[in-house]
Amino acid sequence: MGVVKGVSGRCKRCYTCVRNCPVKAICVEAGEAKVLEDFCVSCGTCVRVCNQKAKEVEDSTSAVMNRLAVEQTSFALIAPSFPASFYESTPKQVVESFRLLGFTNVVEVAYGAELIGRESKRLLADPAIKKPIITSPCPVVVGLIEKHFPELIEHLAPVVSPVLALARYLRSLPGYKDAYMVFVGPCIAKKAEIRDPEVVGLVNHVLTFREVKKLYKDKGIVSSQLPGTPFDPPYPGEGRVFPLMGGILKTGNIGTDILDPRIAIIEGYHETMEFLRNFKVSIPKQEIIDILYCRGCIDGVEIDSPLPFLEKRKRIIDLVGESRHLNPSSLPEVDLHRKFHDKRRKVAEPIEEEIIEVMQLFGKFSPEDELNCGACGYPTCREKARAVLNGFAEPEMCLPEIIKQLEKSVGELRISHDELKKAQDELVQSEKLASLGQLSAGVAHELNNPLGGILLFSNLLLERLREQQKEGGVPEEIEVIVKEATRCRNIVRGLLNFARQSKLQKSKIAVEELLSEILEIEKRSAPNNIIFVTHFDKSLPRLMLDPVQVRQAFTNIIHNAVEAMPDGGTLSVTTRYISASQQAEINFADTGTGISEEFLTKLFTPFFTTKGIGKGTGLGLAISYGIIKMHRGGITVQSAVSKGTTFTVLLPAEQEFEDNLLDSFAKNTMFRGVR
Ligand code: ADP
Ligand code: MG
Numbered sequence: 001m002g003v004v005k006g007v008s009g010r011c012k013r014c015y016t017c018v019r020n021c022p023v024k025a026i027c028v029e030a031g032e033a034k035v036l037e038d039f040c041v042s043c044g045t046c047v048r049v050c051n052q053k054a055k056e057v058e059d060s061t062s063a064v065m066n067r068l069a070v071e072q073t074s075f076a077l078i079a080p081s082f083p084a085s086f087y088e089s090t091p092k093q094v095v096e097s098f099r100l101l102g103f104t105n106v107v108e109v110a111y112g113a114e115l116i117g118r119e120s121k122r123l124l125a126d127p128a129i130k131k132p133i134i135t136s137p138c139p140v141v142v143g144l145i146e147k148h149f150p151e152l153i154e155h156l157a158p159v160v161s162p163v164l165a166l167a168r169y170l171r172s173l174p175g176y177k178d179a180y181m182v183f184v185g186p187c188i189a190k191k192a193e194i195r196d197p198e199v200v201g202l203v204n205h206v207l208t209f210r211e212v213k214k215l216y217k218d219k220g221i222v223s224s225q226l227p228g229t230p231f232d233p234p235y236p237g238e239g240r241v242f243p244l245m246g247g248i249l250k251t252g253n254i255g256t257d258i259l260d261p262r263i264a265i266i267e268g269y270h271e272t273m274e275f276l277r278n279f280k281v282s283i284p285k286q287e288i289i290d291i292l293y294c295r296g297c298i299d300g301v302e303i304d305s306p307l308p309f310l311e312k313r314k315r316i317i318d319l320v321g322e323s324r325h326l327n328p329s330s331l332p333e334v335d336l337h338r339k340f341h342d343k344r345r346k347v348a349e350p351i352e353e354e355i356i357e358v359m360q361l362f363g364k365f366s367p368e369d370e371l372n373c374g375a376c377g378y379p380t381c382r383e384k385a386r387a388v389l390n391g392f393a394e395p396e397m398c399l400p401e402i403i404k405q406l407e408k409s410v411g412e413l414r415i416s417h418d419e420l421k422k423a424q425d426e427l428v429q430s431e432k433l434a435s436l437g438q439l440s441a442g443v444a445h446e447l448n449n450p451l452g453g454i455l456l457f458s459n460l461l462l463e464r465l466r467e468q469q470k471e472g473g474v475p476e477e478i479e480v481i482v483k484e485a486t487r488c489r490n491i492v493r494g495l496l497n498f499a500r501q502s503k504l505q506k507s508k509i510a511v512e513e514l515l516s517e518i519l520e521i522e523k524r525s526a527p528n529n530i531i532f533v534t535h536f537d538k539s540l541p542r543l544m545l546d547p548v549q550v551r552q553a554f555t556n557i558i559h560n561a562v563e564a565m566p567d568g569g570t571l572s573v574t575t576r577y578i579s580a581s582q583q584a585e586i587n588f589a590d591t592g593t594g595i596s597e598e599f600l601t602k603l604f605t606p607f608f609t610t611k612g613i614g615k616g617t618g619l620g621l622a623i624s625y626g627i628i629k630m631h632r633g634g635i636t637v638q639s640a641v642s643k644g645t646t647f648t649v650l651l652p653a654e655q656e657f658e659d660n661l662l663d664s665f666a667k668n669t670m671f672r673g674v675r
Pocket of ligand 1: 556
C-alpha cells in the first residue's frame with residue numbers, strides 16, 4: 001500500500017495533481033486520479049495541490065495509540081523542524097505533550113543529524129571516493145533516485161537518514177533494543193522510508209505533525225498550556241539546524257560558504273528535478289551536493305504551520321542558538337551504513353506510429369495541433385500520448401479538444417433545437433388534425449343523416465307554406481330554421497371534407513390557372529370595394545397537385561382575406577418559382593385588419609376563430625394547413641395589426657415518381673385511420 005492514495009468520488013478532473021507530480025505517478029482512470037505506488041516518491045505534492053482533498057495520506061494515529069497502550073518503552077523521535085510547527089508552545093511544552101500522549105521517552109532527531117553530519121564529513125575526506133556525493137537524508141530524493149534516476153545510486157551517500165541513525169544508536173543501548181519508536185515530523189515520505197527492507201524495523205511508525213495535532217484534539221491536550229518537561233537524552237548540539245537549507249553541511253562542519261567550490265546546495269521541487277535530470281548530462285564538479293526536495297524540512301508537506309517561511313526558519317535558528325557545541329569526537333560510533341537499490345519500474349517506450357495514432361484520438365493531427373498547453377497535466381501532447389499508451393492517462397483529458405468538441409456540439413444542438421421545436425410544433429399540429437379527422441368523420445356521419453332530414457322537411461314545409469299563404473308571407477321562424485340548418489350542413493360538410501383529405505388525387509396543374517379560376521368566382525361574391533391583383537411567375541412549372549383539395553385550401557385563405565377587409569382593400573396574389581429549392585411560392589397579401597401576435601400561433605388550430613358565433617367555424621386554416629402539408633409543402637403567416645396579413649404557401653415543384661411516396665406519407669402521418 002502506498003503512503004498517498006486517491007480518495008474515490010472526490011476527483012474533479014482538474015489534473016492539477018498530474019501537472020504537479022514530478023514523476024507523473026498519477027493515473028487517470030474512469031475520470032479519477034489515482035496514485036501509482038510503483039512510481040510515487042511520497043513527496044506529497046499532490047496532497048498539497050489538490051484542493052478537493054481527493055488525495056489522502058496514510059493515517060497512523062490509531063496504530064500508534066494502540067501500540068502506546070501496551071508498550072513498556074516507547075520513543076517519540078521528534079524531527080528538528082518541530083519549533084516551526086508547534087510555534088505556540090515552547091520545546092519543553094511540546095515534550096510534555098508527547099509524554100501525555102503516552103510516550104515514555106521523547107528524544108530529538110537532531111542528535112541523529114549530528115551523527116550524519118560527522119559521517120558526511122568523513123565521506124568527503126575519504127580519498128577512495130572520487131565522484132560527487134549526493135546527500136541522502138531526504139527520503140523523497142532517495143525515492144526519486146531509486147525509482148526514477150537509478151543511474152545516480154552510485155552517487156548517493158550510502159548512509160541512513162538522521163532518524164534511522166538515531167534509532168540505530170538508541171537500539172544499541174541497553175534495554176532499548178526492542179523499544180517502540182515513532183518518528184514525528186513534517187514528512188510523509190518518511191512513512192515509506194521506514195518500510196524499506198534495508199532499514200525496516202528501526203522505526204516502527206511515523207506520525208506527521210498534522211496527525212499529532214489531531215491526537216491533541218482527540219485527547220484534549222493543549223500543549224501551550226502545559227508546564228513542560230525537558231527532552232530525554234541524548235542531547236544534540238547545532239545539529240538542530242538540519243531542517244534548514246545546507247543544514248547537513250553546517251552540522252558536519254563541512255562548510256557553509258556559498259563560494260566554496262566543493263559544495264552545492266539544492267532545495268525545492270524544481271531545482272531538485274532539474275538537478276537530477278541534468279546530472280548525467282553534465283556531472284557536477286562539486287564534491288558534495290546537499291539536496292532537499294522541499295525548501296528545507298520546515299517546508300515539509302505536513303509541517304502544518306501557518307507561519308511565513310522566514311518565521312519558521314527563525315524558530316529553528318532560535319533553538320540552535322540555545323544549543324551547546326558538540327564535539328564530533330564525543331559522538332558515539334554507530335553503523336550508519338545502508339544500501340540503495342534500483343527500483344525503477346520499466347514502462348514500454350511506444351514507437352512513433354503509436355504516438356501519432358493516439359494523438360489523433362485527442363485531435364492532434366498536425367504539429368500545429370500540438371499546443372503543449374499542459375492542461376492535461378503533461379508538459380507536451382507527446383508525453384500525454386505516451387502516458388495514454390502506458391495506461392496512465394485517458395485521451396479525453398485534452399482541454400482544447402474538449403472545448404472544440406463542446407463548441408461543435410453546442411452549435412449542432414442550437415440548430416437542432418430550433419428544428420426540433422419546429423418539428424415538434426408541426427407534430428402537435430398534425431396530431432391534432434389527425435384526431436380531429438377521426439372525430440369529425442364520426443360526428444359528421446352521425447349528424448349528416450338527421451340534418452339531411454331536418455333540411456329536407458323544413459324546406460318542404462317552407463315551400464308548402466309559401467304556396468298556401470301567397471299574400472301573407474311565411475312565418476319568419478321557418479326561414480330561420482332553414483337558414484340555421486343550412487349553416488349546420490355547411491359545417492358538417494367542412495368536417496367531412498376535412499376527414500376526406502386522407503387521399504390525394506394528383507395531376508399536373510398550372511397553379512396560376514387554378515388561382516385565376518378561384519379568384520374569378522370570389523370576385524363575384526366579394527364586395528365591390530375589394531380589389532384583386534395578381535402577379536404570376538411565368539417560369540413556374542406545372543405542379544403535381546390534388547386540384548380539388550388545393551382549390552379548397554386556397555379558397556379558405558382567400559375567403560379569410562376578403563373577410564378581413566370589411567371596409568375594402570386589396571388582395572394581391574403572387575406566385576414565384578424558387579429554382580434553388582424547386583418550390584412554388586404563393587403569396588396571399590391583404591390590406592385587412594391584421595392579426596394580433598397572441599393569435600398568430602393559434603391560427604391553424606382547429607376551431608380557432610375570432611369571428612362571431614354563426615360566422616366562423618375555425619376550420620378553414622386547419623384544413624388548408626392539412627392539405628398543404630400533405631403536399632409536402634408549408635404555410636406561414638406574417639401580419640401587422642391594421643396593416644394587413646400575408647399568407648405564404650410553399651409547394652414542391654416535384655417529380656411525378658414521388659407520388660406513391662407522398663400517398664403513403666399522407667396515409668401514415670396525417671390522417672391515420674380516417675376514412
Ligand atoms: P374562420 O375563418 O372560420 O374563423 P379560419 O381557420 O379560416 O377560421 O381562420 C381562423 C382565424 O384566423 C380567423 O377567425 C381570423 O381571426 C384569422 N384570420 C385568418 N385569415 C386572416 C386574415 N387574412 N386576416 C386577418 N385574420 C385572419
Ligand atoms: Mg375562414
